[in-house]
Each structure stands twice: as structure tokens, then as C-alpha cells.
Amino acid sequence: MTKAGDWPSYQRVLLPPVRDLHRLDVYRAEGGYEALGHVLTGTSPAEVIDKLKRSGLRGRGGAGFPTGLKWSFMPPPKPGVPRYLCCNADESEPGTFKDRQLMEYNPHLIFEGILIACYAMQLTAGYLYVRGEFADWIELMEHELARAYEANLVGDNILGTGFSADIFMHKGAGAYICGEETSLMESLEGKRAYPRIKPPFPAQQGIWGYPTTINNVETLACAPLIMTRGAEWFAQTGARTHPGPVLYGISGHINRPGVYEYPTGMLITDLLEIAGGMRGGKRLKALVPGGASVPVLRADMIEGVTMDADSLREAGSMMGTAGMLFLDEDTDMVAFLRRVARFYHHESCGQCTPCREGTGWMENLITRIDDGQGNLRDLDLLLDLCDQMEGRTVCALADAAAWPVRNTIRRFREDFEKRCKPAVWAA
Amino acid sequence: MADFIRNPVVALPESDPEPHFSAVELVFTDGEKDEIARRIKQYPTADGAVMWVLWLAQEKFGFLPPEVLRLVASALDLPYAQVYGVATFYTQYYKGKKGKFVLDVCTCFTCQFCGGYDMLAYLEEKLDIQRGHTTPCGTFTVQEVECLGACGSAPMLQVSNGSYVHNLTRAKVDAMLEALQQGEQLPFVSLTLPQDEDEMGGNRRTDAEASELYQTPPASRATQ
Numbered sequence A: 001m002t003k004a005g006d007w008p009s010y011q012r013v014l015l016p017p018v019r020d021l022h023r024l025d026v027y028r029a030e031g032g033y034e035a036l037g038h039v040l041t042g043t044s045p046a047e048v049i050d051k052l053k054r055s056g057l058r059g060r061g062g063a064g065f066p067t068g069l070k071w072s073f074m075p076p077p078k079p080g081v082p083r084y085l086c087c088n089a090d091e092s093e094p095g096t097f098k099d100r101q102l103m104e105y106n107p108h109l110i111f112e113g114i115l116i117a118c119y120a121m122q123l124t125a126g127y128l129y130v131r132g133e134f135a136d137w138i139e140l141m142e143h144e145l146a147r148a149y150e151a152n153l154v155g156d157n158i159l160g161t162g163f164s165a166d167i168f169m170h171k172g173a174g175a176y177i178c179g180e181e182t183s184l185m186e187s188l189e190g191k192r193a194y195p196r197i198k199p200p201f202p203a204q205q206g207i208w209g210y211p212t213t214i215n216n217v218e219t220l221a222c223a224p225l226i227m228t229r230g231a232e233w234f235a236q237t238g239a240r241t242h243p244g245p246v247l248y249g250i251s252g253h254i255n256r257p258g259v260y261e262y263p264t265g266m267l268i269t270d271l272l273e274i275a276g277g278m279r280g281g282k283r284l285k286a287l288v289p290g291g292a293s294v295p296v297l298r299a300d301m302i303e304g305v306t307m308d309a310d311s312l313r314e315a316g317s318m319m320g321t322a323g324m325l326f327l328d329e330d331t332d333m334v335a336f337l338r339r340v341a342r343f344y345h346h347e348s349c350g351q352c353t354p355c356r357e358g359t360g361w362m363e364n365l366i367t368r369i370d371d372g373q374g375n376l377r378d379l380d381l382l383l384d385l386c387d388q389m390e391g392r393t394v395c396a397l398a399d400a401a402a403w404p405v406r407n408t409i410r411r412f413r414e415d416f417e418k419r420c421k422p423a424v425w426a427a
Numbered sequence B: 001m002a003d004f005i006r007n008p009v010v011a012l013p014e015s016d017p018e019p020h021f022s023a024v025e026l027v028f029t030d031g032e033k034d035e036i037a038r039r040i041k042q043y044p045t046a047d048g049a050v051m052w053v054l055w056l057a058q059e060k061f062g063f064l065p066p067e068v069l070r071l072v073a074s075a076l077d078l079p080y081a082q083v084y085g086v087a088t089f090y091t092q093y094y095k096g097k098k099g100k101f102v103l104d105v106c107t108c109f110t111c112q113f114c115g116g117y118d119m120l121a122y123l124e125e126k127l128d129i130q131r132g133h134t135t136p137c138g139t140f141t142v143q144e145v146e147c148l149g150a151c152g153s154a155p156m157l158q159v160s161n162g163s164y165v166h167n168l169t170r171a172k173v174d175a176m177l178e179a180l181q182q183g184e185q186l187p188f189v190s191l192t193l194p195q196d197e198d199e200m201g202g203n204r205r206t207d208a209e210a211s212e213l214y215q216t217p218p219a220s221r222a223t224q
């Protein structure tokens, strides 16, 4: 049963159907920056955070951490000590492409979200970290950001309220690991992006050692909507324990791939239908529901499963980034896993031995199986390797690499066994 | 003893290979210096601006050989080793000379299953080069890259860290190569949301108005 409520009549709010919404004048005509005005004049920072907590918003960057709670972790401001926000637009998780759509259609919603966050946590500035490949979108946003500065919506003494906050853009240069929050901070500081050991957490020691909060673009874009429409509206949209509108990035062997905005808690089967069904009338074989690192689901595992943290956990996967990859019956799962392993091997930053070496071994072993040279015991070796990697490294990339390997092998073991050489000891 | 210490596979920072640019070329113009100063102001220390300045230098010089990295280091007053370290960490900074156009073909998993490798093979065949290499005339480099965040329009590629070309077909690749050789700018292509498909006549179209400076990411209906 769906938790999304009356989704067929759902009105889009993150990506509303308004022509040229990316332009400041159009955005303001649509009521944009009103939330900011209200917040700056009539709401205390504590009230903003409280509202966010009541809304039930959970991070859209992958981990699904409650945003209001994260914001309340910031220590009280000290005079003369700067504090920062990082808006994570690194979006490199394979299968994920919703943040780019948001930056293109509705950049001011992101800026407004950043400013509300800056007010709520009393921050000096927000850095918008965008992956370097999105050069065109960075240019678009810098252009729009300049318009916002001209209109005194950003910078000193915003709208004459006495509140000041800057927004700065930072351009990455092609490294998946920069999406990891501490790695992103290193990159912002102009270093090689090696993730840091936590604790200290960013709220205690973030960029340049100052208190910092990191949120995904889509998470921050929800903040102005919560301020104008109310925490109750948000909490009642979609699944109760994981509410709100969400951008589903649907891709793969699908008739109409793309980004779809609906409430959380949509039935996977409904989303499949909305996206036009499987290409060429083929049958579904596998679904990756939230980006490369979440466990893959077999077609028979998605019946009745909805897109929210609880339902997906029960089904044996995770919501991740809601980047859904649908794969049809002809898909070679060994080739799939080989490519996934290659991705993680390529993107491991190399700091921790289990990750640097483990991802390499994974790729080698799966390549061997894919080439028909694998032995059955290689499958168990791979599962053992996953055990050796999980939870033993500085950041979660090693876990993110282990989960798909473990689950793809478990859930499609036959496909893998068929490709291995027969066991020698069988005779 | 480890042989790689005496015979390093990668040129070490202190080694000084034959420079590609003369001392006369190795300067930032006043306009570029202003840009650098503007970027430095975004951060509490000049370190933060290093990625922006590397981008600027790469646009100017095409790639980042040691002498260019030295220039960046002196512009920011940072140790050369730090700049070298950053430049070598990120894949989009070119440490060696590339073709005039770098075609980054995505073969990550969505593109993989939607024909990314077919497109890569087609390019290799058509340009008669292997992935990772440059055509003898120096016009095209073909590379395989990880997910570019446009899986909804797979298979796709990116040209020289700039334009995205979506929903590749052989015909589209042909047309793109032709356009690039003619010196045309590739347009900024925005794809409509499939939720707008009915009104916009198809998710697969390019919005003509969007081709200048990002003016018009298309939307379906005008304001209701």
C-alpha cells in the first residue's frame, strides 16, 4: 500500500512547472524569498530549527539523517569565531542526477535554503560545493547569485534586517570522494580531498577548524518550503517517518527516464509505471533504489515496497539518494557488479589499506569471474573481503563498495555461479 | 631495494622536465589577477582558492605542467608541493597535454547498460584511436569517465569539461564531431522533466532558447 497519499494530484514544489523559474524576477514573482523575509523579521533562530525538527525532514544526500537535529548540534556562537555551512552539490553517486536538475530549474530555492540555514545556525557564510563537471550549471548559478547579491538578498545587511551572510561557490574537479562530508571540507580548504577521522565532527571542527554543518542541495531546498507552507504540511506529505517531497531520479531500461517529483512513500511499482514502464516491454530483473552504494533488489523483492527509509530497510535496501536504476531481464549482473567495483576502485582515495587494496581485489576477482576464469570459491572470497572492509576505514566509501558486492552476489548468486568454472573438488 | 624510488614511474615534483611554456607566456594578465583576487576573498586563507586558480590556469594553458603549477603557487603564495598535490588528486586537472577537444564518455553503470560502451567503441573506431589517447592531429582525446550525473539521458558524454551531449546515438556522435571540427560552440542542452513531457512534446528535445546563456530551462505550462 502506498504511503504517498493522493499522489496523482500532487503539485510539484521543488520543481514547479513555471517557465524561467531560474530567473530572480520570476522566482520573486512566484513568492520566492518571502520565506527568507519572514524568517529574518519575525522568527528566532531557535524557532526555525524547531520548525525543521517538527517537519521531520531527513537529509537527501544519502544517509537520511534528521536535518533539524543536525542543525541543533552546532555549538552556540562565539563572538569573532566564524561558522560555516557547506551545501553538498557534489552529486557523483552513480545513478543520481536530481541535484543538477534542481540547480538548473530552481537555483534561487537553493540560495534561499542556504540563507535560512545560515540564519538558523547563525553562520557567517555558506559554501556551495559543486562538482567540476557541472561547469555549465556553476556558470548559471554564479550568474543568478550575482543577481541575488544586487538585490541585497545575500551579503551584508540582508533586506535591511541587520543579518549578513555570504554565499560562495566552489568548483570541484572530478573526485567522487569529495561528496563525503569531511573530504568535501578538505577540498574546500584547498587540499587533497582525504576524508578526516571523526570525531571531531564537523559541528565542532569543520572547515578551517570552525563549526560547520553540511547538507545536501535538495535538503536545503526543502527549508524555504517548510518555512512558508509549515512544518505540518511537510510532515503530512508522504511517508510519516520519512516525509516530504522528493526528487526521484529514474534511469536505466525505462521508457521515460528522468527526474520525477513526488512525495516519499511512493510504491516502486507506481514509479515504474509513471516512468513509462520497462523499455521494449521487457521484464524487470533488478532495481538499485538509491544510487550505486545501496543494495540491489531483485524484481520479486519490490512488490508492495515504498520509497521511504522504513519500507526499503524491510525490503533489504536503502533510500540513498533516490536515484533509481531499473534493469531489465537481459541484464548481465556480473558485468554490472564488475563496473560498480571498478567505480569504487577508481574513486577510493587510497588512505586506508582495507579500502585501497580491497576495492582493487574486488575488481580483480569480479573481472576474473566475468571473463569466465573465476572459481566458485572466489564468490566466498568476495563475501569475506566485504567483511574485511566494512567498518574498518576512515570514511564510508569502503562500506559503500562492500554493500553492492555482498548483496548482488547473494541475490543473484546463480548468475555468478554459472559464470564460474566448475568446482574441481566436486569430482 | 625498491627500484621505483630510483626510477619513478611518475615524474616527481622536484624533477624539472623540459618546460612547455616560455617565461614570457607564464604570466597572468591583470584581468586574471583580479579574478584570482576575487576568488581569494571567498576564503579565510588563500589556500581555498587553489582549485579555482588551477581551473583558470588550465583554461588558459590547456593543461598543467610543472611550470604552470609553479605559476599558480606563486600567485597564491603557496608551496609548490601543495599545488602539485591538489592538481594530481583530481581527475579533471590535466597533467599532460590533451587534444583540442576532450570527449569524456560516461560508461558508469546506467550508461553502461544504455549503450555507453557502444558509443565509446564507436568513437574509438571512427577516430581510429584507443580510449585514453589523442588523435595524431591533436584534435580529439577520447576518455572513459565515471558517472557525470546525467543518467536520465544515458548514454552521454561531456566535451572538454564543458558541454554535456545527451542521449547519444551514432548519428548524434557524427553530428557532434562535425560541429566541433567546424569550430561551432555546442549549445547548452536542457532536458525537460518527463513530467512535462505531454505539454512539451517529448522529454528528448532540446530547448532552442536554452542554447545561449542558460536562459530557458524549459518548463511546461506558463505560470498557472
Ligand SMILES: Cc1cc2nc3c(=O)[nH]c(=O)nc-3n(C[C@H](O)[C@H](O)[C@H](O)COP(=O)(O)O)c2cc1C
Residues within 6 Å of the ligand: A058, A059, A060, A061, A062, A063, A064, A065, A067, A088, A089, A090, A091, A092, A093, A176, A177, A178, A179, A180, A181, A182, A214, A215, A216, A217, A219, A220, A395, A396, A397, A400
Ligand atoms: C563516499 C561518499 C560519497 C558521498 N557523496 C555525496 C554526494 O555526492 N552528495 C551528497 O549530498 N552527499 C554525499 N554523501 C553524503 C555526505 O557525506 C553527507 O552525509 C550529506 O551531504 C549530508 O547531507 P544531508 O544530511 O542533507 O543528506 C557521500 C557520502 C559518502 C560516504
Ligand code: SF4
Residues within 6 Å of the ligand: A177, A194, A195, A347, A348, A349, A350, A351, A352, A353, A355, A356, A393, A394, A395, A396, A397, A398
Ligand atoms: S575508506 Fe577509502 S575513500 Fe574513505 S578514507 Fe579510506 S581509503 Fe579513502
Ligand code: FES
Residues within 6 Å of the ligand: A094, A095, A096, B106, B107, B108, B109, B110, B111, B112, B146, B147, B148, B149, B150, B151, B152, B154, B156
Ligand atoms: S551513469 Fe552515465 S551519467 Fe550517470
